[in-house]
Amino acid sequence: MSDGGVFRASHLYRALEERTLRLPEAAVPEYGSTRLPFVIVGDEAFPLKNYLMRPYSGNMLPDDQEVSAPDASYLVFSPK
DSSP states (O other): OOHHHHHHTSHHHHHHHTTOSOOOOOBOBTTOSSOBOOOEEOOTTSOOBTTEEOOOOOTTSOGGGOOOOTTTTOOOOOBO
């Protein structure tokens, strides 16, 4: 079974889908002004959902705009 299939068969997935998991409310990051939701970050094996995102791969960028930093594909925000 794939990683995505294991996730879809899990209690965590069911709780997220049924909105029974008590996640924090969206919050404004310390260095920002827009409320952002808390999300889980996964790879291509996982479906895109309101609560599950994938890092930006950058594979559609032209060569002159390539992102080369090893951790530049995603940011982690912590609320104030």
